[in-house]
Amino acid sequence: MPDFDISPILESWQFLATGIGVTILLSILSMAASVLFGTVLGIARVYGSRLLQLVITFYVDTMRSIPVLVVIVWIYFAVPILTGINFPPFWSALIAITIHITASVVEIVRAGIESIREGQCRAALALGMSWPQVILNIVLPQAAIRMLPAIGSVLSVTIKDTAIASVIAVPEFMKRAETVASQSYQPMEVFTFAIFVYFLLLFPTTRTIDFIYRRVAHLGRS
Amino acid sequence: MTEPSPLRRAATQRPLLEYKHVCKTFGAFTALDDISINIYPGEVVCFIGPSGSGKSTLLRGTNGLDPFDGGEVFFDGQILPRKQSEVRKVRQRMGMVFQNFELFPHKTALQNVAIGPITVLNKDRVEAEQQAMALLAKVGLADKADNYPVNLSGGQQQRVAIARALAMQPEVLLFDEPTSALDPETIGEVLSVMKALADEGRTMVIVTHEMSFARRVADWVIVFERGKVLEEGPPEQIFEAPKVERTKEFLSHLGWA
Numbered sequence: 001m002p003d004f005d006i007s008p009i010l011e012s013w014q015f016l017a018t019g020i021g022v023t024i025l026l027s028i029l030s031m032a033a034s035v036l037f038g039t040v041l042g043i044a045r046v047y048g049s050r051l052l053q054l055v056i057t058f059y060v061d062t063m064r065s066i067p068v069l070v071v072i073v074w075i076y077f078a079v080p081i082l083t084g085i086n087f088p089p090f091w092s093a094l095i096a097i098t099i100h101i102t103a104s105v106v107e108i109v110r111a112g113i114e115s116i117r118e119g120q121c122r123a124a125l126a127l128g129m130s131w132p133q134v135i136l137n138i139v140l141p142q143a144a145i146r147m148l149p150a151i152g153s154v155l156s157v158t159i160k161d162t163a164i165a166s167v168i169a170v171p172e173f174m175k176r177a178e179t180v181a182s183q184s185y186q187p188m189e190v191f192t193f194a195i196f197v198y199f200l201l202l203f204p205t206t207r208t209i210d211f212i213y214r215r216v217a218h219l220g221r222s
Numbered sequence: 223m224t225e226p227s228p229l230r231r232a233a234t235q236r237p238l239l240e241y242k243h244v245c246k247t248f249g250a251f252t253a254l255d256d257i258s259i260n261i262y263p264g265e266v267v268c269f270i271g272p273s274g275s276g277k278s279t280l281l282r283g284t285n286g287l288d289p290f291d292g293g294e295v296f297f298d299g300q301i302l303p304r305k306q307s308e309v310r311k312v313r314q315r316m317g318m319v320f321q322n323f324e325l326f327p328h329k330t331a332l333q334n335v336a337i338g339p340i341t342v343l344n345k346d347r348v349e350a351e352q353q354a355m356a357l358l359a360k361v362g363l364a365d366k367a368d369n370y371p372v373n374l375s376g377g378q379q380q381r382v383a384i385a386r387a388l389a390m391q392p393e394v395l396l397f398d399e400p401t402s403a404l405d406p407e408t409i410g411e412v413l414s415v416m417k418a419l420a421d422e423g424r425t426m427v428i429v430t431h432e433m434s435f436a437r438r439v440a441d442w443v444i445v446f447e448r449g450k451v452l453e454e455g456p457p458e459q460i461f462e463a464p465k466v467e468r469t470k471e472f473l474s475h476l477g478w479a
Contacts, residue, residue: 122287123324123383127338127390128314131306137341141328218372219328 008184009193012176019176020197026090026172027159030097034158035151037098038105043135045110056106063103069164072096076168093165093172101158108150112143117222145213145220152209156202163198173197236299238263238394238425239284244293246279246449253279254290255449261394261427261442266420268436268457269429271446272472277429280446281398284427285309285316298393314342317387321399323379325371325386331358332367335385342390350389357385361415377408381415388419395419397428433476437461445469 009016045056063071076092079085087095116139124134166175174194181190237260246254254276261267269277282288284295286302286309295302297316303309325334335354339345345353358364361381371379380400387395397416401409413435420426420439430436436443437457444454445466453466461478464470 117324119320119322119324120326123318123320123326125287125310126285126313126316126318126320127386128310128342129338130310133341137337138326142326145328219370221372222324222327 004189005186006189006193008180008186009190012180012184016173016176016180016193019171019173020201022090022171023159023162023173024201026093026097026162026165026170027155029094030101030162031155031158033094033098034101034105034154037102039109039140041102041106042109042113043140045106046113047131047135060103060106063100066100068097068100068161069167071100072164072168075099089165089168089170092168093162093170097158097161097165100161101154104154104157105151108147108154109143111150112147113139115146116142120222142220142222145216148209148213148216152206152213155209156206159202159205160198235263237261237296238265238298239427240296241280242294242296244280244283244290244295246276246283246288246291252449254283257293257449257451259444259451259454261425263393263425264423265441266424266426266428266439267442267444268440269427269444269446270431270433270436270460270472271452274448275446276449277444277446278398279449281396281427281429284396285313285318287318314390315393317390317392317395319380319383319387319395319397319400321402323371323376323383323403325374325379325383327371330368330370331363331374331382334371334382335389338386338390354385354389357388358382360388361385362411375408376404377411380404380408380412384412384415384419394425394427397426397430399429399431401430401432431476433461433473433478445472447472 041056041059044052045060048056072093075087075096076089079087079092120138120142121134124138129137162172163174165172166178169175177190177194181187184190239261241257241259244254244257245252257276257280269281271277279288283290284302286304289304297312300312302312325331326337329337332351332354335357336347336350339350339353340347355364355367358367361384363378363381363385366374366378366382371382374382384400400416401412404412409432413432416426416428416435417439428436428440440457442454443457443460445452445460445464447468452472453460453464453469455465459465460469461473464473
């Protein structure tokens with residue numbers, strides 16, 4: 001058993017803590033954007049025109065077949081050459097992760113909407129509601145409840161995906177951990193610490209979503 | 223000679239609902255075959271007949287949820303529009319009660335009743351909820367206002383669904399087999415609510431297998447078979463002295479001599 005020396009972690013705690021901050025910020029922003037765009041596209045995927053449905057399905061299938069790492073490096077290295085637009089690393093990572101995660105959210109939203117019994121829409125239409133009112137008041141609230149577990153697992157994937165942003169030098173936690181590890185020559189301690197940090201970020205998050213779901217699940221059953 | 227109901231006897235008024243040569247097919251199956259019937263204001267009309275005879279299909283086409291393939295429906299003298307945006311206006315004047323209740327599970331009983339006036343009629347929330355409360359009291363469920371549907375029995379859910387339909391102050395109530403999904407012991411509570419509504423003089427169209435209810439409450443009974451009207455008349459005629467042999471057979475199957 002080698003000695004376990006945590007002094008490099010303690011010495012660089014501020015450096016690592018800001019990294020955790022960037023990881024959390026990147027996670028929250030990517031998730032918020034993905035849920036927003038995924039919901040809009042998910043609705044369009046179900047209720048939109050045939051053409052729109054086809055385009056969205058193509059996008060979803062494409063993103064399922066491409067690793068998020070490839071999307072990140074492509075947006076960071078290829079987009080500037082193709083378009084002349086240069087995104088800073090953080091923004092490149094945010095855009096790439098959002099594009100990637102949105103595809104998963106689209107499928108979750110679609111499945112959620114389609115799981116709502118047709119009779120629910122009929123009852124709402126019979127009251128005289130318009131389709132937008134039916135979707136907003138009846139379908140989406142129930143679908144959202146049913147979607148919670150799946151959204152929770154996508155959220156944990158998102159948080160983990162942010163670590164990939166280290167390849168384009170986004171100053172998030174994984175990048176910072178690598179820096180500290182290589183400067184101190186103590187990768188075992190630093191990366192073990194990294195495992196704990198990710199676990200402490202993710203475990204409560206997934207538990208919380210699970211807890212919320214168990215509290216509201218009955219409201220989504222029709 | 224068919225004896226008309228008192229409302230029909232006095233019917234110088236025009237029908238509230240007028241079906242003219244209504245047709246509907248599902249693939250090769252003819253669900254409705256040239257149906258022409260009238261429903262007058264204040265009447266309780268029961269549609270009876272074997273499963274698959276078209277009675278539910280006719281009811282569901284009335285508010286355009288499942289539009290007919292041919293023929294026309296006139297509601298209060300106006301032809302039922304086909305365009306979604308226009309048929310909405312008509313639906314607001316018709317209440318519908320479904321076999322499976324279809325209460326909104328994410329809303330309380332009170333919110334279920336208030337949601338129509340709030341979203342469709344843009345009514346003030348407080349006012350809509352006061353009205354909803356009164357309607358829940360009317361169906362005997364004031365104490366369940368804050369319950370979610372999951373915590374209500376089938377009979378209670380259906381009574382909330384009736385209150386939800388009433389909240390829009392409809393000119394006609396359409397009931398699509400309202401007691402078919404209920405436990406036998408809760409059927410009575412729903413039927414007595416419906417009887418009370420009938421006694422108020424509301425226009426009601428009821429698809430039902432509850433023959434004794436139809437016999438007791440209906441002003442007019444229409445018997446369907448294979449997408450056609452087999453026979454129509456006042457309940458005394460249909461249940462005591464049907465003029466068509468097939469009506470007799472259908473009723474005797476159900477234990478009516």
